[in-house]
Amino acid sequence: MVVTNNAYAAQGGGPMAGHGFIHDHLEIKFLILYIAARVIESVPFDAMLELTLCDDAIDYFDFSDCLADLVKTDHLTLSDDGLYAITDKGRRNSEICESNLPYSVRLRCDRNLSDYNRRLRRKSQVQASSIQRPNGTWTVALCLSDDMGSVMDMELMMVREDMAKAVEKRFRQSPERLYGQIVDLLLSDGQDEESEK
Template sequence: MAGHGFIHDQLEIKFLILYIAARVIQPVPFDTMLELTLCDDAIDYFDFSDCLADLVKTEHLTLSEDGLYAITEKGQRNSEICESNLPYSVRQRCDKNLADCNRRLRRKSQVQASSVQRPNGTWTVSLSLSDDMGSVMDLNLMMVQEDMARAVEKRFRQSPERLYSQIVDLLLSDGQDEKSEK
């Protein structure tokens, strides 16, 4: 064990990992599990890695081909039984970190941007914005260069709501701006 903290052995690290996996809103990669688990100073990388691998081996967690960890029904049951063994202060810190992580994961799933090259050498950029109710906007744009496509993706991810608002404003305008310009 590394520093001074409340988690004292590998069993408690496993309880913590299950606690996290039961509360994260979607499967997550190794780095995210590590970041969330290191909420206690006594946990080190090597103990964490051993515990995570063991939880997969014992079928408390699954590891997808994409490298994402998710809790199983067995893991969920054991997490519910064992969570009270975790120190309250560790659970509080963990819950705060989980809230931030789940907010980022939710945002990432609601804002999608990708591009693919067409046979003629141009690019199709697909932009999608959704909320808890479903799709808000799906937009495909043609770009002549890859760097333009990547720039559009990046800007969309930064402020999709602003883009959506501007498109709606443009579509709902009565055309007075165009007439006054002529």
């Protein structure tokens, strides 16, 4: 009887499919804990999957099994809204076991984590939303912050939803530039207006 790598791994055995450095479920768990200890906030399943698939030997089903096991053993928590976070137990075990991960995997993982954490910070610093008013117009709320706190909070009225969504999108694309333009306009001495008269 021929047993494939995937079938063998699913039984808790040795090598899995793919040509990578992660060779069994225990190493996948080490990797998941390594990632969970370094993300700056709780993350959904898809993000955890994306970050964990940094090694070619890991597949979706092995990852799913290991993630569920880590929740069952209280190494991770799963919130009602589907976000995973590391526990104190998970963090302690991650610190003990991270040296068992191949160095090349940790390097690749660190690069991916750096990019992902940068995107999370950016998302929290640049926020735009819109709600409809009772009279049918729309209020667009724009917020830009940095590590020190709020840089700009502004609300604008738009007459249509498509205009509100366009303002949201434009603000998310270049909030610092728009902030600079607003400040420049407010600090201008009015010479342009005088020259137009």
